[in-house]
Amino acid sequence: MTGVFHVKQFDVLVVGGGHAGCEAAHAAARSGADTALVTMKKADIGIMSCNPAIGGLGKGHLVREIDAMDGVMGKVADASGIQFRLLNRRKGPAVQGPRAQSDRRVYQREMLNLTENAKNLTIIEGEVVDFLMEGSAVTGVKLADGTELASKTVVLTSGTFLRGLIHIGDVSYAGGRMGDKESSRLAKRIDDFDLPLGRLKTGTPPRLDGRTIAWDRLERQDGDDDPTLFSFLSRKAPLRQVACGITHTNSKTHDIIRDNLSRSAMYGGHIDGTGPRYCPSIEDKIVRFADKESHQIFLEPEGLDDDTVYPNGVSTSLPEDVQRAYIQSIAGLEDAVIMQPGYAIEYDFVDPCVLDADLSLRSVPGLYLAGQINGTTGYEEAAAQGLVAGLNAARSARGDDPVYFRRDQSYIGVMIDDLTTRGVTEPYRMFTSRAEFRLSLRADNADQRLTPLGIDLGCVGTHRAECFTRKLEKLDAGRERMMSDSFTPKQIAASGIKINQDGTKRTPFQLLAFPDVSLDDVVRLAPDLGDLDPEVGLQISREALYANYIERQKQDVERLRKDESYAIPADFAYQAVTGLSAELKAKLEHVRPGDLSQAARIDGMTPAALALLLGRIRYLEKKQA
Numbered sequence: 001m002t003g004v005f006h007v008k009q010f011d012v013l014v015v016g017g018g019h020a021g022c023e024a025a026h027a028a029a030r031s032g033a034d035t036a037l038v039t040m041k042k043a044d045i046g047i048m049s050c051n052p053a054i055g056g057l058g059k060g061h062l063v064r065e066i067d068a069m070d071g072v073m074g075k076v077a078d079a080s081g082i083q084f085r086l087l088n089r090r091k092g093p094a095v096q097g098p099r100a101q102s103d104r105r106v107y108q109r110e111m112l113n114l115t116e117n118a119k120n121l122t123i124i125e126g127e128v129v130d131f132l133m134e135g136s137a138v139t140g141v142k143l144a145d146g147t148e149l150a151s152k153t154v155v156l157t158s159g160t161f162l163r164g165l166i167h168i169g170d171v172s173y174a175g176g177r178m179g180d181k182e183s184s185r186l187a188k189r190i191d192d193f194d195l196p197l198g199r200l201k202t203g204t205p206p207r208l209d210g211r212t213i214a215w216d217r218l219e220r221q222d223g224d225d226d227p228t229l230f231s232f233l234s235r236k237a238p239l240r241q242v243a244c245g246i247t248h249t250n251s252k253t254h255d256i257i258r259d260n261l262s263r264s265a266m267y268g269g270h271i272d273g274t275g276p277r278y279c280p281s282i283e284d285k286i287v288r289f290a291d292k293e294s295h296q297i298f299l300e301p302e303g304l305d306d307d308t309v310y311p312n313g314v315s316t317s318l319p320e321d322v323q324r325a326y327i328q329s330i331a332g333l334e335d336a337v338i339m340q341p342g343y344a345i346e347y348d349f350v351d352p353c354v355l356d357a358d359l360s361l362r363s364v365p366g367l368y369l370a371g372q373i374n375g376t377t378g379y380e381e382a383a384a385q386g387l388v389a390g391l392n393a394a395r396s397a398r399g400d401d402p403v404y405f406r407r408d409q410s411y412i413g414v415m416i417d418d419l420t421t422r423g424v425t426e427p428y429r430m431f432t433s434r435a436e437f438r439l440s441l442r443a444d445n446a447d448q449r450l451t452p453l454g455i456d457l458g459c460v461g462t463h464r465a466e467c468f469t470r471k472l473e474k475l476d477a478g479r480e481r482m483m484s485d486s487f488t489p490k491q492i493a494a495s496g497i498k499i500n501q502d503g504t505k506r507t508p509f510q511l512l513a514f515p516d517v518s519l520d521d522v523v524r525l526a527p528d529l530g531d532l533d534p535e536v537g538l539q540i541s542r543e544a545l546y547a548n549y550i551e552r553q554k555q556d557v558e559r560l561r562k563d564e565s566y567a568i569p570a571d572f573a574y575q576a577v578t579g580l581s582a583e584l585k586a587k588l589e590h591v592r593p594g595d596l597s598q599a600a601r602i603d604g605m606t607p608a609a610l611a612l613l614l615g616r617i618r619y620l621e622k623k624q625a
Contacts, residue, residue, distance in 0.1 A: 009150045010036045010149065011034045011151065011394060011398070012024075012028040012153050014035065017037060017040075017041075017046070018159045019386065020157035021155070022115060023072060024389050025118075026071065026390070028120075028391070029118050030118075031458055032458065035120055038143070046112055048107055049159075049160075050204050051204075055380065059097065059378060060380075061411040064230060064444075065411055066384055067231045067446070069460065074230030075110075075230075076111050078100070081100035081103075084227035084229065086228040096442075098443060103239060103303040103306070104308075126145060127183070127185075129142060130185070138366040152366065154393075155370060155390060156370070156373060157371045157386060158183060161177075161182050163348045164347045167265030167344045168344075169265060169322070194363075196353075200375060200426070200427050204315050205282075205342045207340040208310075208311055208337065209336065210308065212337045213309060213332060220245065221243060223241050232451075232468070233467060239304065244300050245299035246299070248295065248330070248331065249294050260319075264283045265318075283317070283318065295313060316344075348373075353422075356420065357420050358392035359389040359420075360389075368389040368393050370389035375424035375428055384411075385415070385416070403453075407436070410441060414430075436606055439549050447468055455468075478532055478533070478539075479543075481528075481532070482507060482529070482540055482544075486506055495525035509544050511525070513544045519532075566596045566617065567594065572616075574589050575589070580613075581609075584602075596613065599613060
């Protein structure tokens with residue numbers, strides 16, 4: 001929809017139609033706010049500008065949490081998924097991460113369809129170039145054509161568009177992503193807010209023509225036979241499932257890249273921004289891991305009716321001729337044709353420490369920031385921030401208190417707390433290791449943790465609320481049955497479960513905490529449990545596995561909170577603390593915090609690391625006493 005809106009007052013205006021913008025607009029609209037999504041091109045809403053995949057380790061947890069709040073990313077990922085894999089399947093449920101390879105066009109189509117048909121949501125095409133102001137407060141936006149849109153709150157999700165600069169070798173030009181212009185006028189307007197800004201970079205690999213790849217010479221990677229979906233409401237994957245291919249770089253590949261490093265935008269001195277350490281370019285891999293003989297590449301089809309292939313693992317800013325040479329040095333890619341060259345992109349971001357935990361700017365009332373503008377990388381991190389910003393913008397518009405997501409409640413809370421209290425020095429990416437409560441913050445129980453909150457906030461629809469209520473009733477009944485009877489060690493052993501004859505009676509729930517005891521084992525002991533719903537039984541098994549650890553973890557954290565004011569000696573030797581990472585030791589040596597509360601605010605610090613510091617301090621005190 002286009003046109004001039006001088007009179008109509010929106011409750012929430014969302015600027016940008018990427019993953020953060022879509023989730024913010026839907027969250028605000030679900031909350032009952034009269035919402036407008038302003039985007040340069042309506043057709044680009046929900047575009048997957050980098051890899052055609054959703055989820056992964058840590059990221060999959062975020063998608064499940066978004067879905068638990070009735071968000072849209074999980075539903076769209078399920079509708080467009082052409083390969084589903086549960087990562088870390090052999091490890092415990094706490095660190096398993098669902099991931100889906102998506103059909104890029106279907107994902108975009110489904111997201112646009114949901115957005116066009118959402119209640120309380122209007123799509124407006126146009127470029128935002130300025131903000132409407134009353135004093136220091138934002139009261140709307142101005143478009144390039146002069147249109148003024150009034151709003152009680154504004155959510156800015158500019159992605160990589162603020163002074164975006166694309167680099168391919170020694171060629172650089174302005175762009176928000178390949179094929180789209182950057183947003184320089186809005187960037188200049190943001191300068192007037194006097195916010196702490198920085199430059200970050202990200203990159204993509206060259207896209208290949210799948211018809212020119214020798215698939216029969218490559219290792220095949222299939223998805224899971226029983227797909228793990230993202231949405232708690234999804235029941236099956238509707239699209240045909242496909243396989244990916246796996247190949248590797250080799251010494252010839254590395255020689256080509258090494259010989260041309262000076263022509264890389266990064267190593268040629270053309271890029272100032274910091275890139276993501278955990279997703280390095282192929283140039284970075286060759287330099288940083290010089291002793292490694294090869295690097296794995298996943299060849300990911302971009303769609304069922306699309307010949308484009310995304311070679312995950314070789315993002316680059318090298319010139320096109322070098323890209324062609326190193327691609328064709330790889331097994332199976334000798335005749336591969338590049339359909340679009342890889343490139344690096346640099347862009348402005350705002351130090352997220354200037355944000356409150358509701359993602360509002362403290363110095364600019366009415367303005368919320370979400371996505372890569374806050375220093376993050378990834379669709380999932382952006383969407384989760386969009387959810388938080390959209391919800392809070394809607395609440396602010398109607399005069400309600402903000403909602404905050406806690407670290408012990410969600411991965412969303414972990415990310416927001418990390419961003420707003422520690423800032424970023426490189427593009428922020430979610431990992432399970434960032435969550436000290438990860439045993440209880442599992443992907444499988446995201447709805448139990450967050451859907452009640454969503455219902456209370458009024459952002460969860462009737463259908464999801466009813467489905468969740470029925471599920472909770474089944475779980476409660478199942479837990480009661482699992483804990484209602486107890487058995488002697490003799491009875492337990494007679495059923496085939498190995499157990500010490502210590503005289504202690506145990507419930508089936510307690511037995512499920514044993515790592516080698518399955519639900520089938522418990523059913524042999526208590527046959528009446530055999531009629532439990534399979535999903536209920538699986539969920540309770542996961543809960544039982546971690547029950548004892550979670551209780552101890554809560555006690556440890558409570559003790560740690562009481563000790564945060566503990567003083568750290570001025571001459572404390574951080575290098576002597578066993579278990580601290582080299583990175584944390586270096587940061588602590590540099591900052592020299594005066595107490596544990598100051599140490600806690602250092603970027604990358606965790607409760608586990610603080611516990612190590614406290615233990616060492618107490619050990620030295622006892623030694624000196």
